[in-house]
Each structure stands twice: as structure tokens, then as C-alpha cells.
Amino acid sequence: MKILCLHGAGTSQNIFSAQTSALRAKLNAEEHQFDFINAPHSWHAGPGVGPFFDGPYYAWFEKQTAVDVKGAIEVLLKHMRAQCPPYRTVLCFSQGCNVLSSLILYHQMDYPGKPLPFRSAIFICGGIPPYVLNTWIAVPERARLIAEQNVRQLRETSAEFADKIEAMMVSGARQSMWDRPTAIWDGKDDARGPSWTMPPLDPADVYGLDLSALSSSLQINIPTKGALFTTMEVAMRYHALTVPLRTSRAQYDG
DSSP: OOEEEEETTTHHHHHHHHHHHHHHSSSSSSEEEEEOOOOOOOEETTTTTTTOOOOOOOOOOSSSHHHHHHHHHHHHHHHHHTTOOOOOOOETTTHHHHHHHHHHHHHHHHHHTOOSSSSSEESSOOHHHHHHHHHTTOOHHHHHHHHHHHHHHHHHHHHHHHHHHHHHHHOOOHHHHHHGGGGGTTTTTTTOOOOOOOOOOOOTTBTTOOGGOOGGGGGGSSSSEOOOOOGGHHHHHGGGGGOOOTTTTEEEEE
């Protein structure tokens, strides 16, 4: 199985490879080929990335607009179309999810009935961004405010953690962070605790969005899988507005 891997903003193909090493170690290397690629734009380190990984860092798009996302889609499609055999699955994280989910929906609207250059997708902490979604449905002010608030919270919390990690490196106390992960969480949360479970949502009010108004043409029509990890809960707050749209065949696990 040939799997394309799309990293998030402020990381790289090498960083995403490291981040998924535990997952890939559980799979048969002869049966699963992972292809990691860099996004087209140079970027700064993503939230919480700098203390652990050196650059260079990349992003799929520089501005949060539908036009910029379409530019990223064209880059991605050019790469996909050059593959032989084609990709079976795409594994994506954060901004990589923004690009892939947008690619799928634009494709379904522009080329109905024509197959995608892959057969399934795995979304980790991301999905269709609101500035692309509003191409088809209205994104209320409340939904926009929730998204902006989550961005601020992610940046503030990540900056706080980064400062703690760097202080540990300077003081030589870095080992304690690995022995006791809660050292960077102020004891408020246990990084080794049970997985976060997504609460039931009213389709008419999903973080300010009325998803019950979506037509069937705006539902991703290939099998998808969404995933969260305990240590990614903060990132999920940022992406609360960007959970992948799902059909009955798609499953979202907490």
C-alpha cells in the first residue's frame, strides 16, 4: 500500500516522519510504503515544534484564503498525478488536512463522478477550513470567533510549553520531562491519561456551524478516518472548527 503523508504548517517531511515513527513501526514495511513530501512554502516553526526539531520548516499555504488553498491543491495534484502506481491512501495532519479535504470537495464539485487520485484518507487534527467551507455554506460570525479564539489559545499554550522545555534543556533537567510528562502541564492534565473522547454534537450547531444544511455533494464520499491523540488535545482545540465532513462510511474516533 502506497501512502502519501502531508505534514502540518511549520514542520517538514522529516519531522512528520519522526512524529509517525511509532505508528509506522507497527505496520509491515514490505506492505506499507510511506511517502513524505515537503510543502512548497518556507515557514517558521509550528507551535511547540522548535524545542524538539530543527528546521527548515514549511507550510502548504501562506495566507488563510481559498485562493491560497487552491494553489496548494494544484501543487499536490501535480505530485499525485506523477505517481505510478497511484497512492492508495493519504495520511495528513493539521494544515495538510486543510489542503486534502479542500481538494476532495473541490474535486467532487468540479468533476462529479470522476475518481480521485487516491482511494481513502486519514485525517489527524484537521479538516475543511472555514474560509474554504464558506464557498458553499455561510460561516456565521460566532463560528469565526470560536476559530480565532482557538488559534490564540493554541499559540499561547504552545509558547508557554516551549519556554518550559527550553528552560529544562538549559538547566539539564530535560530528562525529568520524559520521566514525568506532566512536568510541562502544571499538573492540570496528565499526558498519560485516557484518550479524549469527542462529545456528541448537534449537527445544527457544530462550533457555530449548521452542518445539517450541507448537501450530499459536500460530504466526502471516500472512506475516511479521523484520529486524535492524548498529547494533541491542545491542537484539537485549534482545529475544533475543522473536523472532516463524513459520510456513513467514515468514522471519527476519539
